[in-house]
């Protein structure tokens with residue numbers, strides 16, 4: 001493993017990707033486009049009116065959470081120690097099995113297909129949303145450096161059915177991928193991109209038509225077809241390069257006559273989940289981030305037990321884990337998130353499903369989970 005990769009792990013996933021961006025810039029590679037745009041003009045004025053904006057940047061509601069993962073040297077040393085001394089197995093022992101059914105989901109009811117990491121295709125009565133699509137080989141500003149995929153993509157972007165909207169949780173590289181966004185915009189020119197405040201600046205820089213981009217603050221809603229999409233509160237941070245927290249981070253609620261969905265994006269455990277249930281739930285299915293946690297950045301990422309607890313507070317009928325398997329961005333072992341999640345979900349008596357990557361799931365009749373991640 002390269003020194004740079006070790007450094008990446010030691011400094012924390014997203015912070016490291018920002019560091020990579022800076023390092024790549026210093027070595028002369030033009031990564032400016034990957035880093036994205038800087039909000040200004042009317043976009044910035046709207047951001048400044050947000051309740052989430054304080055003293056020149058977006059902030060978490062709970063001030064104790066801070067605005068970045070543990071950036072202090074003790075936190076970073078701690079992560080490095082866990083990685084270097086405990087030496088967890090950060091990748092799969094065998095090739096990750098992929099489902100071969102394809103991504104055509106039935107047009108009646110609520111169905112989904114988890115496409116790796118935080119990428120999820122959801123069909124609500126045949127109207128499709130795609131959350132946080134990342135198809136690139138690496139989640140990084142550089143094609144040569146940075147965390148690499150641990151399994152193949154489950155389908156080509158050109159195989160995706162027509163999408164109502166691509167929904168983005170925040171601008172970190174493992175959730176917002178420039179190449180993927182550009183390709184979808186080219187392949188599906190009427191597809192809308194629904195994003196948190198400020199993220200539109202990146203899309204604009206990448207050539208997405210402004211009329212295709214909808215930017216929302218928390219508790220703001222946009223209708224696509226019969227789906228009501230609402231950006232909802234979470235606890236995290238943002239940034240693709242030198243700028244931190246000048247775009248908003250968000251979880252999402254999607255409701256239609258066919259069902260209701262919660263998508264966590266990246267969030268730490270915070271006090272707002274019951275409030276979200278009361279305002280936008282109950283949810284038929286909640287996509288919960290269960291991986292890339294570490295004690296050093298606990299405020300910013302749920303661990304598996306917290307994901308189950310948050311799912312209970314959200315009143316979700318079914319929990320579907322995301323944010324593990326595809327990229328190794330934290331020191332924990334590759335299979336720890338599903339193992340810990342299953343134990344916690346069984347103890348709590350909540351319904352859950354961990355499908356294969358690419359496997360279509362009917363939310364009303366989820367398949368029994370087989371531990372396919374075990375060697």
Ligand SMILES: [Zn+2]
Pocket residue numbers: 014170172236237266
């Ligand atoms: Zn993130």
